[in-house]
Amino acid sequence: MTLETVSSWRSHGGTQGVYRHASSETHTDMTFSVFVPDHLPEGRLPIVWYLSGLTCNHSNVTEKGEYRAACAELGLIFIAPDTSPRGDNVPDDEAYDFGQGAGFYVDATQDPWSANFRMRSYIEKELPALIAANFPADMSRQAIMGHSMGGHGALTIALRNPDRFKSVSAFAPISAPLHCPWGEKALGGYLGPNRDDWREYDACALIEDGARVAEILVDQGGGDNFLETQLKPHLLSRACDDAGIALTLRMEPVYDHSYYFISSFMADHLRWHAARLI
Amino acid sequence: MTLETVSSWRSHGGTQGVYRHASSETHTDMTFSVFVPDHLPEGRLPIVWYLSGLTCNHSNVTEKGEYRAACAELGLIFIAPDTSPRGDNVPDDEAYDFGQGAGFYVDATQDPWSANFRMRSYIEKELPALIAANFPADMSRQAIMGHSMGGHGALTIALRNPDRFKSVSAFAPISAPLHCPWGEKALGGYLGPNRDDWREYDACALIEDGARVAEILVDQGGGDNFLETQLKPHLLSRACDDAGIALTLRMEPVYDHSYYFISSFMADHLRWHAARLI
Numbered sequence: 001m002t003l004e005t006v007s008s009w010r011s012h013g014g015t016q017g018v019y020r021h022a023s024s025e026t027h028t029d030m031t032f033s034v035f036v037p038d039h040l041p042e043g044r045l046p047i048v049w050y051l052s053g054l055t056c057n058h059s060n061v062t063e064k065g066e067y068r069a070a071c072a073e074l075g076l077i078f079i080a081p082d083t084s085p086r087g088d089n090v091p092d093d094e095a096y097d098f099g100q101g102a103g104f105y106v107d108a109t110q111d112p113w114s115a116n117f118r119m120r121s122y123i124e125k126e127l128p129a130l131i132a133a134n135f136p137a138d139m140s141r142q143a144i145m146g147h148s149m150g151g152h153g154a155l156t157i158a159l160r161n162p163d164r165f166k167s168v169s170a171f172a173p174i175s176a177p178l179h180c181p182w183g184e185k186a187l188g189g190y191l192g193p194n195r196d197d198w199r200e201y202d203a204c205a206l207i208e209d210g211a212r213v214a215e216i217l218v219d220q221g222g223g224d225n226f227l228e229t230q231l232k233p234h235l236l237s238r239a240c241d242d243a244g245i246a247l248t249l250r251m252e253p254v255y256d257h258s259y260y261f262i263s264s265f266m267a268d269h270l271r272w273h274a275a276r277l278i
Numbered sequence: 279m280t281l282e283t284v285s286s287w288r289s290h291g292g293t294q295g296v297y298r299h300a301s302s303e304t305h306t307d308m309t310f311s312v313f314v315p316d317h318l319p320e321g322r323l324p325i326v327w328y329l330s331g332l333t334c335n336h337s338n339v340t341e342k343g344e345y346r347a348a349c350a351e352l353g354l355i356f357i358a359p360d361t362s363p364r365g366d367n368v369p370d371d372e373a374y375d376f377g378q379g380a381g382f383y384v385d386a387t388q389d390p391w392s393a394n395f396r397m398r399s400y401i402e403k404e405l406p407a408l409i410a411a412n413f414p415a416d417m418s419r420q421a422i423m424g425h426s427m428g429g430h431g432a433l434t435i436a437l438r439n440p441d442r443f444k445s446v447s448a449f450a451p452i453s454a455p456l457h458c459p460w461g462e463k464a465l466g467g468y469l470g471p472n473r474d475d476w477r478e479y480d481a482c483a484l485i486e487d488g489a490r491v492a493e494i495l496v497d498q499g500g501g502d503n504f505l506e507t508q509l510k511p512h513l514l515s516r517a518c519d520d521a522g523i524a525l526t527l528r529m530e531p532v533y534d535h536s537y538y539f540i541s542s543f544m545a546d547h548l549r550w551h552a553a554r555l556i
Contacts, residue, residue: 064341068541068543
C-alpha cells in the first residue's frame with residue numbers, strides 16, 4: 001500500500017498532513033488527513049478517529065475542527081477520513097444526502113453502489129492497517145468520534161468493535177437511521193428494502209440486539225435544525241437506559257449543527273477520550 | 279448606518295456573527311465578522327481588530343483562525359473586516375495581489391482605485407464608529423493584529439494612531455512595503471510613483487519618520503515561502519532597534535504562511551493583548 005503525501009503543514013507543535021492512497025475496498029483513490037503531535041522518536045501515540053458528516057470530506061474538520069491544540073497538549077493522533085469514495089467513475093446521486101459525500105459508513109449491497117461504497121470495511125479494516133504501517137500510532141489505544149452522519153458512523157463502528165475502541169463520542173449524531181429520513185433513504189438505497197439488514201447500521205438497533213460499550217459522550221445543539229426530524233437523541237437515550245450503557249447526553253442551548261458548534265466542544269471530547277486512552 | 283446580520287452562530291460561549299452595511303467610504307456594501315463572548319448585560323468588552331492578508335475576506339480567519347476559545351476565556355471582542363471593497367462595479371485586477379482582495383489598507387489616490395479603495399479610512403474611521411454604535415465594545419480598550427498584508431495594515435494603523443491602540447501584533451507581516459514586490463506594486467498602483475507618498479503606509483518608514491508604539495509582537499514562520507522576498511522582518515527589527523521600540527520577533531521553525539501557522543499562535547497573541555487591555 002503506497003501512501004502519497006498531498007500536503008504537510010507544521011501546526012500547533014505537530015504535523016498536519018493530507019494523504020492519498022489507492023483503496024482496495026473502494027477501488028478509488030481515497031484521501032484522509034492525520035495530525036501527529038511531536039513525540040519521542042520511538043514513541044507511539046494513541047489515536048482518535050473522527051468521522052465527518054454529510055457533504056464533508058477530510059478538509060472540513062481539518063480546517064474548522066480546532067482539534068490540534070488539544071491533540072498536541074494531550075499527545076493524540078487525529079485521523080479524519082473522507083465520507084465516501086469519489087470520482088467520475090463512481091456512482092453518484094444529485095441529492096446531498098446520498099451517493100458521493102454520503103457513504104453512511106456502510107458496505108453497500110445494492111447495484112450500482114456495492115462496487116465502491118464500502119466505507120464500513122474501509123474504516124474498520126483497510127485504513128487502520130494503513131495507519132499502523134505508516135504512522136507512530138499505538139493501535140492498542142484507539143478512540144472514535146464523529147459528527148451527524150459521522151456520529152452515526154462512530155457509534156455503530158464502536159458498538160460492532162468494542163474491543164478495538166476504548167471510548168466513543170459524538171456531536172449531534174444520527175442516533176437511529178431506521179427512524180429518520182436521512183437514514184431510511186441511505187440504508188434503503190445502499191442495502192435494499194429489508195429493514196433487518198439495516199440494524200447493524202443503527203446504533204439503537206445494535207444496542208437492542210445486544211451490542212455494548214461501557215459509556216458514550218454526546219453533545220447536541222439545542223438550536224440544531226435537524227434535532228427532531230433526523231437526529232433524535234432521545235432514542236439513543238432510551239436504548240442506553242434500557243441496556244445499562246452510561247450515556248452522557250449534553251444538550252447545548254442555541255448551538256446549531258455547524259462546525260461553530262463542533263469546534264466549541266472538540267477539546268472537551270478530546271480530553272474525555274484522553275482520560276480513557278491512558 | 280444600518281447594519282444587516284448575514285449570519286449568527288452560537289460558538290465557544292459567545293456569538294459569532296457576520297454583518298453587512300453600506301459603506302460611505304468605499305461606496306460598496308462591506309461585510310465583516312464579530313465574535314462577542316457572553317458578558318454582563320451592561321458590560322463593555324475590549325476589542326481586538328484582526329486584519330487579513332491577500333485574497334482573504336472576513337471568512338478565512340473566522341473559519342480557520344481558532345480565536346474564539348481564547349476570546350471567550352479572556353473576554354475579548356474579535357473583529358475581522360474584509361481586505362478591500364468588492365463588487366462588479368468596483369475596479370479589479372487579474373492578479374491576486376492587486377485590486378479586490380488586496381486593498382493594502384490604503385486610501386488610494388490614483389484612478390480608477392480612488393473612488394472605492396479607501397480601506398485606511400474604513401478601518402480607521404467608519405468601521406470603529408459602526409462597532410461602537412452596535413456592539414458592547416469598550417472603545418477605550420482596543421488592540422490590533424493582522425497577517426501578512428494585514429500585518430502591514432495592523433502595524434501601520436497602530437503606528438499612525440498610537441493613542442487608539444493599547445497593543446499591536448502581527449503574524450508574518452509585510453514589514454517594509456517600500457522594499458518588496460507586493461508593496462511596490464500595490465503602493466505604486468494605488469498611490470502613484472512618488473515614493474514619498476508611500477511612507478505613511480510602511481511600518482519601517484513610519485518608525486524612521488518618528489512614529490512610535492511602546493512594543494510590538496511578531497511571529498514569523500521559518501518555513502514561510504515569502505519570508506525573504508516579501509516579508510523581511512529584519513528590516514522591522516532594525517527600525518525598532520534604532521527607535522527604541524521593544525520588538526519581540528519570534529521565529530517559528532518550519533511553520534509556513536498559512537492559517538495552520540496563524541492558528542497555532544493565535545491564543546498566544548490574544549493573551550498578550552489581553553494583558554495590555556486591562
